[in-house]
Amino acid sequence: MRTIHTDTIIENIKEMCMEANLRLSPDMEQAVRQAEQAEDSRIGKQILGQLCENLEIAGEEKIPICQDTGMAIIFVRLGQDVHIDGINLSDAIHAGVRQGYQEGYLRKSVVKDPLLRVNTGDNTPAIIHYDIVPGENVELLLAPKGFGSENMSRVFMLKPADGAEGVKAAVIQAVKDAGPNACPPMVVGVGLGGDFEKCAMLAKQALTRNINEGSPLSHIRELEETLLEELNRLGIGPGGLGGRTTVLAVNIETYPTHIAGMPLAVNICCHVNRHVKRVL
Secondary structure: OEEEEHHHHHHHHHHHHHHHHHOOOHHHHHHHHHHHHHOOOHHHHHHHHHHHHHHHHHHHHOOOOOOOOOEEEEEEEEEOOEEEEOOOHHHHHHHHHHHHHHHOOOOOOOEOOOOOOOEOOOOOOOEEEEEEEOOOOEEEEEEEEOHHHHOOOEEEEEOHHHHHHHHHHHHHHHHHHHHHHHOOOEEEEEEEEEOHHHHHHHHHHHOOOOOOOOOOOHHHHHHHHHHHHHHOOOOOOHHHOOOOOOEEEEEEEEEEEOOOOEEEEEEEEOOOOOOEEEEO
16 A cells, blocks of 8 residues: 655645646647648638747746636546555645636636636646546546537437447537637547437547557547548638638547437537646
8 A cells, every 4th residue: 555645645736737728748749840841721821820939938947838728627646555554535636726727927817616607716626537547556646627619518418329430520620610719720639429428528538649559449540530631621710710720630539328319419619728747
């Protein structure tokens, strides 16, 4: 049995909040730069160039990549042979988010009540998902999610008979409907299977997968590649102003489902697809 004190959790979450908001992961930065080189549209190429310049300024000046520093989403894979010492684990994660957003001078975007709309002032509470796994490590995956793209996400309760063509049609419709509102170029996370809430969580997790790593399932990887090609034929382009680069990647995660249904969620993210992972 290994013991990890919540002070360690707090410190790591704090650092991860700042790290995620100041720099993109290498795969995402590479994708934006490659898109700038490949874009045919003059204005699309100009916009992508500005995004690349923005990434450089954010890294050099240690300022956020985007003014929307997001709602903190944390996926915790907790080893069953780990004892957490100190305060409640969820409280520790919230404390880390609070410190990270305050010390990093990151925008606080969370309101306490969906209708009353009073800002909590420290970007908490975070949204936390737990998974108990074998071992004596704690894996923390933090993904600040901005709501310009989040608001464009969809859930479809498809019928089994809809098949792969139904999946493609739903994803394409979601991206069409999002258009310029999701700040393209986008990354499209897709959750397929499970039930109503499981497919949505799968879609969120899909956004955190390295975009250079296709699905390990050959038929799903083929679907990812087909969708990427078809979505980039839509012509929405960078900033919604036309071009070949509408989507940088399509990541699909799947889960077993009921014989009577085929739940599908589409969680869209702009090019500021932020995530940081640490293993303690």
